[in-house]
Amino acid sequence: MRLNELTLQHYRNYETVSLDFPKTLNLFLGENAQGKTNLLESIYVLAMTRSHRTSNEKELIGWEQAAAKISGVVEKKTGTVPLEILISNKG
Incomplete structure (x- = not known):
């Protein structure tokens, strides 16, 4: 299984971000406290x-x-599958 696309809305320090991941190597580079670990999380x-x-x-x-x-x-192998997680502050 491979992640093709990722969209975050109001997730930790990300307001809104959409990423497309190529089939090749993906690197996350940045200064400290810029959100690399939040993205992986x-x-x-x-x-x-x-x-x-x-x-x-x-x-x-x-x-x-x-x-x-x-x-x-x-x-x-059988095709693409959309996934979604909604996290509410109301529990």
Whole structure:
């Protein structure tokens, strides 16, 4: 299975971002505290439906936002599959 696309809305320090991943090597480069780990965490949350960094889902929602959304498209041998996780601060 391979991740083709990832979209984050109000996820941690990301307001809105959409990424397309090429089939080749993908590198995440940046200064400290720019969101590289948050990006990797969002992929983990999309795959596993929980964070490996916190048990409090509200920490995944951007500051002063009601909800966060992670969506993506994965490619399998049988075709592509859309995935979506919605995280609400209401529990």
